Amino acid sequence: MFTGLVQAVGRLRRHAHGVTISGLSGLDPLALGDSVAVDGVCLTVSGLMTDAFRADVSEETLRRSTLAAKAEAGAAVNLEPALRLSDRLGGHLVSGHVDGLGEVLAVTREAGSWRLELAWQDAAYGRYVCDKASVAVDGISLTVAGSSAAGEHFWIAVIPHTWQSTTLLERRVGDRVNLEADLLAKYTERLLRQDAPPRASEQPLDQAWMAEHGWG
Known part of the structure; x- marks a missing residue:
């Protein structure tokens, strides 16, 4: 971990x-x-x-x-x-098991930060992305600043220390990056779906789905 x-x-x-x-x-x-x-x-x-x-x-x-x-x-x-049990958890829990690749869509210099826009290669992973969620980009713990409705396209505000201390400063439009979605989001989805009928796993996990299956 x-x-x-x-x-x-x-x-x-x-x-x-x-x-x-x-x-x-x-x-x-x-x-x-x-x-x-x-x-x-x-x-x-x-x-x-x-x-x-x-x-x-x-x-x-x-x-x-x-x-x-x-x-x-x-x-x-x-x-x-790897994390020691005595270490501070300054980022978020990252398993080191990459979910998939992402593509750099834009890199923009802003006042006091950089805006990094990314897209999942497999758009299905967008369901784990929401505003202020955590995501690991090439192993770096980052916070989602905003996203498209389905989450397949999202952007991050990167502070100068992170930019200069990692490989992010080398990223260019079109580059591929390793992405790992928030571990807690994946486990939560798994737990919610495990008691649902088999066909229910194909439906989007939205408010209507949760109400239908006893979670609302």
């Missing part, structure tokens, strides 16, 4: 059995078997070197995230070690 508060920005490269992440300055000391969020993807440390570590990556992870493309390019990635 993670919080979405990035500790360091490293460099990602591909090797025969997975990836190598270098540039660990600012990251807490790691040990074999530790979990690290790499651009929001939970990876396990399988090898340690001076200022670098290796991790095995499954084909499923490569398909659902930007890691393959970034490893080929030797791109910068956000790094966060």
Whole structure:
């Protein structure tokens, strides 16, 4: 489990059995078997070197995230070690299991912040997005400032510290990012639907649905 508060920005490269992440300055000391969020993807440390570590990556992870493309390019990635039970929860609960990809629609400089507009590649995940909800973008805990009616298109106000301390300052229109929806929203939906008839899972989870199934 993670919080979405990035500790360091490293460099990602591909090797025969997975990836190598270098540039660990600012990251807490790691040990074999530790979990690290790499651009929001939970990876396990399988090898340690001076200022670098290796991790095995499954084909499923490569398909659902930007890691393959970034490893080929030797791109910068956000790094966060797993949360300790004694740590402060400064962001939100992030599992490190990417739901899907998003696309950068616009990057706009505003007074005291940057406006980052994003769209889910799979619009169905928009149902987990609402104003002031949390979302992890490349492993960064961010707050939704506004969204379209269905949530598939949303935007975020990014403060200067977050902008300068993460890979967000490198994002350009058309870039792909890893997105993880709010964990609590996904579990809430699951719990609400579990006792409903099978066909009810195909219907939108709105106020009318909740009233029909005894939640209103």
